[in-house]
Amino acid sequence: MKPIYLDNNATTAVAPEVFEEMRPYLQEFYGNPSSMHTFGGQLYRKIEEAREKVAALIGAVPEEIIFTSCGTESDNTALMSAIESYPAKRHVITTRVEHPAVLNFCKHLARKGYRVTFLPVDSLGRLDMDAFSRAVDDDTAVVSVMYANNETGVVFPVREMGEVLRERKILFHTDAVQAVGKIPIDTRTLPVDMLSLSGHKVHAPKGVGVLYVRKGTRFYPYIIGGHQERGRRAGTENVASLIALGKACELAGSAFRGEVDYMGRLRDKLEKALLQCCPDVRVNGDTEHRLPNTANISFEYVEGEAILLRMDEYGICASSGSACTSGSLEPSHVLRTMGVSFTAIHGSIRFSLSRYTSDAEIDRVIEVMPGIIKELRGLSPYGRIKMVSG
Amino acid sequence: MWEYTEKVKDFFLHPKNVGEIEHPDAVGEVGSMLCGDALKLTLKIDKKTGRIIDARFQTFGCASAIASSSVLTELIKGKTLDEALELTNQDIAEYLGGLPKEKMHCSVMGREALEAAITNYRGETRPVEREEKVICKCFEVSEEKIRRVALENHLSTVEEITNYTKAGGGCGSCIPAIEAILKDIWSVKPECEAPKAHRKMTNLQRIALIQDVIEKEIRPRLQTDGGDIELIDVDGKRVIVSLRAMCVACPMSDVTVKGIEDKLRELVSEDLVVEAE
Numbered sequence: 001m002k003p004i005y006l007d008n009n010a011t012t013a014v015a016p017e018v019f020e021e022m023r024p025y026l027q028e029f030y031g032n033p034s035s036m037h038t039f040g041g042q043l044y045r046k047i048e049e050a051r052e053k054v055a056a057l058i059g060a061v062p063e064e065i066i067f068t069s070c071g072t073e074s075d076n077t078a079l080m081s082a083i084e085s086y087p088a089k090r091h092v093i094t095t096r097v098e099h100p101a102v103l104n105f106c107k108h109l110a111r112k113g114y115r116v117t118f119l120p121v122d123s124l125g126r127l128d129m130d131a132f133s134r135a136v137d138d139d140t141a142v143v144s145v146m147y148a149n150n151e152t153g154v155v156f157p158v159r160e161m162g163e164v165l166r167e168r169k170i171l172f173h174t175d176a177v178q179a180v181g182k183i184p185i186d187t188r189t190l191p192v193d194m195l196s197l198s199g200h201k202v203h204a205p206k207g208v209g210v211l212y213v214r215k216g217t218r219f220y221p222y223i224i225g226g227h228q229e230r231g232r233r234a235g236t237e238n239v240a241s242l243i244a245l246g247k248a249c250e251l252a253g254s255a256f257r258g259e260v261d262y263m264g265r266l267r268d269k270l271e272k273a274l275l276q277c278c279p280d281v282r283v284n285g286d287t288e289h290r291l292p293n294t295a296n297i298s299f300e301y302v303e304g305e306a307i308l309l310r311m312d313e314y315g316i317c318a319s320s321g322s323a324c325t326s327g328s329l330e331p332s333h334v335l336r337t338m339g340v341s342f343t344a345i346h347g348s349i350r351f352s353l354s355r356y357t358s359d360a361e362i363d364r365v366i367e368v369m370p371g372i373i374k375e376l377r378g379l380s381p382y383g384r385i386k387m388v389s390g
Numbered sequence: 391m392w393e394y395t396e397k398v399k400d401f402f403l404h405p406k407n408v409g410e411i412e413h414p415d416a417v418g419e420v421g422s423m424l425c426g427d428a429l430k431l432t433l434k435i436d437k438k439t440g441r442i443i444d445a446r447f448q449t450f451g452c453a454s455a456i457a458s459s460s461v462l463t464e465l466i467k468g469k470t471l472d473e474a475l476e477l478t479n480q481d482i483a484e485y486l487g488g489l490p491k492e493k494m495h496c497s498v499m500g501r502e503a504l505e506a507a508i509t510n511y512r513g514e515t516r517p518v519e520r521e522e523k524v525i526c527k528c529f530e531v532s533e534e535k536i537r538r539v540a541l542e543n544h545l546s547t548v549e550e551i552t553n554y555t556k557a558g559g560g561c562g563s564c565i566p567a568i569e570a571i572l573k574d575i576w577s578v579k580p581e582c583e584a585p586k587a588h589r590k591m592t593n594l595q596r597i598a599l600i601q602d603v604i605e606k607e608i609r610p611r612l613q614t615d616g617g618d619i620e621l622i623d624v625d626g627k628r629v630i631v632s633l634r635a636m637c638v639a640c641p642m643s644d645v646t647v648k649g650i651e652d653k654l655r656e657l658v659s660e661d662l663v664v665e666a667e
Contacts, residue, residue: 303426305392305452309402323426324452330560331426342424379408379456381430381448382423 025240050246059186071198082142085218089141147179152285153294162191264292395487401457418507427451528560
């Protein structure tokens, strides 16, 4: 059975065109781009073509693109570079709802003696801009704020923040892993110094990422070794995946508007139907400023893992902020920071769509979800009480 | 994804004895929605024989919580109350073909609900949780529960306590308290361990035991604080170790070394002297 895959914020399918593009470089063209012979050396040109395609998607020039192994490496590199570049500055600003790639790195910095400000969000997941203004000071080495949240899809005012920071000459990094390919990003007009993106969120394979570093930004490499990436990221290039990412960015750029509208329409249809067909259901996050593919929905009185496993029986893939689905007993830090009630967090389900999601698949989900929720509420001591009184 | 057995999946997808008995003879309610799982058990009891004629459950929780609750009802039906009380959380887990270790608290919840129901039936006043000393405030776990579950399941680390009771799995501020409880439980018990420190050993046996204590007792504790240790040499009574990772620059490392010495003296030999390289 082909799964109904609505977990695209976790990872995406490799596009068929992308796979075709990369395949020769996993088979016959296995050379090392640094070699003197033509067999290996010719790959260098292919990597530069991929770099141009990635740059084009975000309005950058090729020299501003550094290939990495994943989004996490890009994030870590950006923060480490900022710290190393401005050793006298001992303050870092981020948010409480970042991906662990940034959040845990900042906690690590805090343990190392850095002062770290973790900005709060409101009940809709919107960043507290007053807290941001208050936090910025002359000791601030870098501000790192995600472009869009992976759990709720809420988009942060990166442009507004960037303008403030540019004026104060403070480095600004944004983790745009969830945003690239889903909302337009143009670094020619967007005031950020560094930006992370990840291959496997945009229909390229896992194991490749990019750190955009604006020309003129001080940079210090995180991985030190050979001359690759102009000395900014050592290690033999992941040739096939780099080429794949180039192709994936080309695809994302060529059909951008249509795909965004398409995903948005399906997401809205799903969300509207689920809100109507089950009682005690709510959307988490600011629906005004949100990625077009993400819906985070809480089904009260039932637990997320149970919902996911019932959905799994129908081949429907999604994820949950419930404690039971994480390795720890702690439910989603994002929803908790937003002040979502524990009962709603435990029953939260994130649906995330892609260009490959079909109308029929969404219809199928709309068809089976009410039954799953009703059945689980029937098992729950709370669901029954509520359903009788409601 | 959790690795659930087929049995867990089956009891989750097709749970038996769901619902609430009308006019039940006994009711046991444990957990809360805030904590992420809750179970309400209702029983019908034959007053003459003291046998459980019917048992039904309602559970808010994950797949293993639902499966554990359902198995509980299956296991106790037809049993007398005294027989039922002999049921342990391991029995529930075993019936399911095992649970992921992080999910053992689901089986503990089942056993607790049973106890609560029977106490309710017998009209005994159950020690009120609120009057007990609550150790984990995030999940409202009492000291008594931690002690009981630790003894019943032979748990000796905080991680195990978290897996079985959830205590310590929230903000983590109660972890030192849990450590203290575990220390208290397991340091009084082992009469068999006490002579360890005095028994005659060959040199090789002694080195092996020192290694063992460092690996099993000392290293895991240092690692939870980001530290590490390596045994460098044993020269007569001198145990030479090297502190690694976060221990290297730690201002408390002298205290750590003293603690290691105490532990080795307790478990291996009273005359050992620990030196850090």
